[in-house]
Amino acid sequence: MFDTLHECFWSESLWLPVGLTWADLEDKEGRVYAKASHLYVTLPYALAFLLIRYLFERWIATPLAVSAGIKQRVYLKAEENSILEFYYTTRCRNPAQVDIDGLSKKSSLSTRQVERWFRRRRRQDRPGVLKKFTEASWRFVFYLYAFIGGMVALHDKEWLYDTREVWTGFPKQTMLESQYWYYILEMSFYGCLLFSVAFDVKRKSAKLFNYAKWEKTCKTLFVLFAIMFMVTRLIIFPFWLIHCTWVYPVLYYPAFFGYYFFNTMLVVLLCLHIFWAYLILRMIRKFMFGTLTKDERSDNDEEDGDESSSTQDEVEQRHKPGGSLVADKKYDKNRGSRSLSPPENICWSKTVC
Template identity: 40%
Template sequence: MGALDQWLWRQEYWLPPGITWEDMQAQEGAHYPQPRDLLVTLPLALGFIVLRYAFERLVALPLGRRLGVRDRTRVPASPVPHLEAFYSQRSHQPSQVSLRCACAQREILCLAKHCDITRRQVEAWFRRRRNQDRPSNTRKFCEACWRFAFYVVAFTAGLAVLIDAPWFWDQRECWNGYPQQSISQAHYWYYLTELAFYWSLLLCVSVDIKRKDFKEQIIHHIATITLLGFSYCSNYVRIGTLVMLVHDSSDFLLESAKMFNYAGWRKTCDGLFVVFATAFLVTRLLVFPTKVIHTTLILSMEVFAPFFGYYFFNFLLLVLQALHIFWAWLILRMVYKFIFQGKVERDERSDEESGEEEDSEEEEETEEEECSWEKRNTSPIDSRLAILTNNCVLNNLTNQRSSASGRLPKSR
């Protein structure tokens, strides 16, 4: 352990040539960043998780009801033990798991034969079962509301503590006296609070809503945590504060657009999306590479010779920039749809549960066949209740489709 600790904290990794850890010891009237300061982020991350739990239930949930957030009515899948065991133990889509079968459809046929039902009834059961596990609009609204609240506070606080900083206006000041640059209490807490928040996002990733860009989000969280932690130990705090401010400047706009989207405020959502897309493209594709990356790659070379931390820090920044380009491509697709179709159908950047619309359309086609199957596989009393429930649900779906058809043209 001692050898590993000595290898990990070698000054050649973290500090420019000619600077030692002894030079970074706190002097009278000055505080330099120390690696042990990062331990504060772990209890802060746990505090964020507790605060989020309380915020979503005490603030986000009532706010969502007032804004009109409504959950979709979903027909539950009838209890079939064999299909439920396959769903929970093997796969949510049986046609994609069996490599031993000569044909992909053979897995569904085997399940249909075992349960004495048709192939279409098996497919309908799995569609309904997947719909039961999909997150509701209320849950998605609460998650977006929590992130919106944090990003608004973080961006406001970051702008307040950086507006008077010399490196906010002249990026060359990021390297004036580097690395022996003292850190103020305001910048200290701003930095560690942001790092703790991303720790909380990473800890909650298994229970959060799994979105279209789930893998990219994992990479983003890990890269951000590594970037913030390494930059703090190497005293890249000045440039790090600019990185955080650039990211927070557009993130709260995205979360607000999501909130109004789940509440059904289409015009407000579309307007916020246009503002978000503009802010994102300007800050991530123009400001970030020309101000931040150019500063770390080019201007820093005027002060010190390249070392391991220089290459590693810039590598992480380039990873973030690659993610920015990926998300910008998704956003530009949405802008294209918004301009030529007059609406934004979904958040392609990070809020699409894949396959839900396709499942809903296919479910409508097999509704009558599924209902007749449920009648045959239930007791007389349960059959009457199931018929009554299905009739109510079908009436609700019919009313929803009829009201929607009065507003929008059919797409099929």
């Protein structure tokens, strides 16, 4: 059964134009072709990238962050509690009020203490600005060198200036050494990201200046990014690249399955580009009218969301003995979170005011 599936998947009628076989793509006459076995070499390179990333973030990105005034915020850790920890790791990180009441009975803690424990526990798992900065620095450096390397490899190639040249002699085209290393290093880098996806923060490189509070630089880079995105993803990509893969191949060979499959994938990617462009335009509109408060493409799980909770915990810790500190909580419509009321609303009593 496995052999049958293998033969069906690698069928010449699926991936090759009519009249060509896999034998035509074997290394001969000075021509070298890409092979599936080349993918195996990306595994050790991906592991090497993990080591390089660790050294870069520790010895280069972290000192750079400190020089930019970025420090790691230290939060109070949640007390050890096996019942609450089990619920947190297996059920939910933000339990409903009914679950909080049940956990309060099981753990012999008050509902206030259970709520505080979950707030602290969530903050423990939340990455700090320093981690975000170092990760964004690593990606920025790689993408910068990848762009420079790509331009060096392409600047003297005729198909960079005339896309028709891509199909000259297809598919009997030898693989250049620069092409081999570019794709191997790119795939190794993304293999490295696959290994670290569980603990990565996934922030953009332009966030570096946002974390460093360089607002003018961040805004300038955002404008440049928006312009480059529109030009490369909505103009060059469809009218140069998709045009090259959609129009020119049928001038040499009849259309086949691989032709339709890969062009469909490119069109799906173009649809994603259009969606991302829509989000960017929304950000530009808010940016121009002064209502932009966060990145439309980022998660809402930011550190600032628990500032009021952190302050509340500190107040409770200071005034815990001798009576209960009762604070009238008000709902802040602008931030969508609970905040402490002014000091005059705080009362001291062993009973609720």
